[in-house]
Amino acid sequence: MQNNPRPLDETRAEITAIDQQIQQLFLRRMACAEQVAAYKLKTGDAILKPDREQYLLETLGAQAPDGLRQEYVSMLKSVMRVSRKHQYETILSCEPARLELTLAPRCDQPARVVYQGLPASYQAQAAAAMFPDAKEVSHVPTFEDVFRAVSEGRADAGVVPVENSTVGTIHEACDLLVQYDLHISHSHVDHIYNCLCACPGATLQSVRTAYSIKPALGQCQNFLKEHGLEQQEAANTAVAAQMVAASGDLTLAAVCSEQAAALYGLTVLAHNINDDKTNQTRFIAVSRGLSARSDDNRISLVFTLPHKNGSLAAALSVCADHEINLTEIHSRPLPETPWNYRFYIDLEGSLCDPAVRAMIYQLSEELSTVRILGSYRISDSTETR
Numbered sequence: 453m454q455n456n457p458r459p460l461d462e463t464r465a466e467i468t469a470i471d472q473q474i475q476q477l478f479l480r481r482m483a484c485a486e487q488v489a490a491y492k493l494k495t496g497d498a499i500l501k502p503d504r505e506q507y508l509l510e511t512l513g514a515q516a517p518d519g520l521r522q523e524y525v526s527m528l529k530s531v532m533r534v535s536r537k538h539q540y541e542t543i544l545s546c547e548p549a550r551l552e553l554t555l556a557p558r559c560d561q562p563a564r565v566v567y568q569g570l571p572a573s574y575q576a577q578a579a580a581a582m583f584p585d586a587k588e589v590s591h592v593p594t595f596e597d598v599f600r601a602v603s604e605g606r607a608d609a610g611v612v613p614v615e616n617s618t619v620g621t622i623h624e625a626c627d628l629l630v631q632y633d634l635h636i637s638h639s640h641v642d643h644i645y646n647c648l649c650a651c652p653g654a655t656l657q658s659v660r661t662a663y664s665i666k667p668a669l670g671q672c673q674n675f676l677k678e679h680g681l682e683q684q685e686a687a688n689t690a691v692a693a694q695m696v697a698a699s700g701d702l703t704l705a706a707v708c709s710e711q712a713a714a715l716y717g718l719t720v721l722a723h724n725i726n727d728d729k730t731n732q733t734r735f736i737a738v739s740r741g742l743s744a745r746s747d748d749n750r751i752s753l754v755f756t757l758p759h760k761n762g763s764l765a766a767a768l769s770v771c772a773d774h775e776i777n778l779t780e781i782h783s784r785p786l787p788e789t790p791w792n793y794r795f796y797i798d799l800e801g802s803l804c805d806p807a808v809r810a811m812i813y814q815l816s817e818e819l820s821t822v823r824i825l826g827s828y829r830i831s832d833s834t835e836t837r
């Protein structure tokens with residue numbers, strides 16, 4: 453390092469001049485990318501050419517000085533990534549059918565809606581808020597039953613929770629989204645106010661055990677621990693309420709909504725016992741067939757990645773290059789391949805946006821498995837994500 457560094461303005465003036473030169477070179481390079489795109493449009497050749505990229509990275513990388521090789525290679529990778537982006541956009545604008553999307557009409561008023569649990573569960577409340585005019589609303593014992601009912605055509609939409617603001621992702625729903633060929637068509641966020649409820653005559657002193665579905669227990673950990681309550685899992689908050697009511701046992705309590713307490717004849721011993729008073733859950737509706745509308749503002753994708761250095765960063769950079777904002781990412785382990793993951797991402801936009809389509813085209817060409825889980829509109833004013 454120099455003891456008397458050059459004044460910042462002078463160095464910045466030189467940087468600006470260099471950046472102008474780089475810009476000229478960049479424009480020439482992108483003009484080449486357009487030529488390549490025209491050639492590949494005609495020949496149907498793939499845009500991504502890993503061998504060619506590897507050759508450039510190795511030969512040009514070897515010419516860079518040791519202390520700057522990594523920096524140079526990173527820059528060259530970015531240049532080639534945006535060169536591909538430009539090619540995908542160019543080709544897709546000429547031939548939109550390159551991105552094969554079979555779209556079904558969106559049904560905002562499904563006749564038959566199914567949810568897991570029992571009436572007065574949070575899912576039941578979400579289903580009613582999402583589809584108030586449904587002709588037939590049914591409930592089934594498990595999340596998988598919801599997916600099965602929709603896939604087999606016994607229901608037109610299934611409502612499941614996917615994420616809670618306190619305990620995070622509801623993994624089972626995410627796994628089922630991959631196992632079943634269904635798509636997210638609607639999304640809804642509800643505030644969740646859990647209460648401790650027990651049979652009439654019970655008190656906070658008499659209850660010993662709290663029953664509920666695992667995420668609901670997770671949302672009330674501080675309260676349950678402070679009151680020394682043993683925690684037992686039930687299939688659902690409303691199932692827990694019904695079970696406690698049927699037992700008549702003054703030592704048992706359910707963590708459920710006020711509505712569930714009222715429906716099953718329980719007394720509320722403590723209102724809003726959540727650790728986080730802003731506790732909210734996001735529900736989705738799944739339907740058969742992928743649908744899209746121009747006023748959709750969220751897209752969900754799932755993909756797997758090669759077990760290679762930088763592959764997740766490269767995939768996310770593709771989203772950023774197309775200026776598509778990422779709102780959520782999480783991963784799930786891939787069964788039977790330890791330490792390999794499936795990635796779920798939520799992005800802002802609609803499948804009708806040309807930029808979103810170009811991004812999906814690039815991802816689906818460059819990653820081995822990309823599935824569009826849905827394009828939908830975030831409907832509730834509480835839904836900020």
Ligand SMILES: O=C(O)C(=O)C[C@]1(C(=O)O)C=C[C@@H](O)C=C1
Pocket residue numbers: 485488499500501502504505531532535536
């Ligand atoms: O040479 C090609 O086939 C190109 O498409 C050009 C280019 C590049 O920008 O250098 C871009 C994408 C390929 O993966 C390899 C190289």
